[in-house]
Ligand SMILES: NC(=O)C1=CN([C@@H]2O[C@H](COP(=O)(O)OP(=O)(O)OC[C@H]3O[C@@H](n4cnc5c(N)ncnc54)[C@H](O)[C@@H]3O)[C@@H](O)[C@H]2O)C=CC1
């Protein structure tokens with residue numbers, strides 16, 4: 001495959017790092033070095049992909065055009081200072097929850113070109129959505145590179161207000177977890193009503209898969225699709241009266257998103 005991506009340095013080859021790496025491979029990579037000390041990281045090695053345990057093992061001649069930070073926010077203070085030498089030449093893309101552009105610039109220097117981004121796990125099948133915010137130091141070419149790198153795993157939206165990233169982290173960053181919890185709860189409730197566990201699992205799973213596919217298949221808003229299920233005086237209406245009670249799902253979802261947004265801000269300040 002013709003390489004379309006320049007040399008890249010990926011810090012952290014865990015769930016999100018590996019998902020992005022897979023997306024980049026589809027685009028055609030020239031060279032990617034992955035730094036990850038974890039026992040599973042070696043499995044990421046492939047043509048044009050080298051895995052090393054620490055920056056100390058990096059070939060001093062390697063000149064990445066972008067450094068992608070995909071470690072946990074708590075690890076950031078240990079790894080970022082060692083990357084400052086690339087700040088004059090490389091774009092930095094961080095997907096770490098909470099960690100602000102100012103925090104990164106504090107370690108990399110005020111001239112560093114930094115994009116803070118928040119993807120989500122459907123990135124693993126190129127169905128993710130990422131919201132990104134670029135520092136003023138990012139050049140148009142680097143902006144385009146960030147779009148390409150993040151766009152390799154799904155849709156990308158750039159925003160100018162970085163403060164939105166905390167709420168985005170709560171909504172779409174963590175969002176898949178809420179959908180999976182819904183699937184788990186549906187299965188449990190099915191079993192409570194006497195449905196055999198195997199069938200309960202398949203019902204819950206395929207209902208979520210089918211519903212998401214229906215959403216993807218057209219332009220109808222979710223409320224329209226919901227109403228299409230809800231026959232007047234029927235069964236769904238009874239269930240929705242419970243779930244849509246103000247103190248039930250609407251309040252719980254608001255509280256959940258508020259709590260996650262606050263935690264993202266906290267991660268920015270402490271870790
Ligand atoms: N999991 C998710 O749904 C999402 C996670 N994120 C963010 O992505 C980042 C990574 O999260 P995950 O991939 O879920 O975590 P993960 O735990 O799967 O991956 C983190 C990787 O970093 C490696 N690592 C640990 N110390 C290191 C070091 N000193 N140098 C290099 N690598 C090191 C670990 O071995 C591991 O492979 C986090 O900052 C998280 O906030 C962003 C969007 C969604």
Ligand SMILES: O=C(O)[C@@H]1CCC=N1
Pocket residue numbers: 097169173174
């Ligand atoms: O839970 C977390 O902190 C990360 C950020 C969004 C999804 N997972």
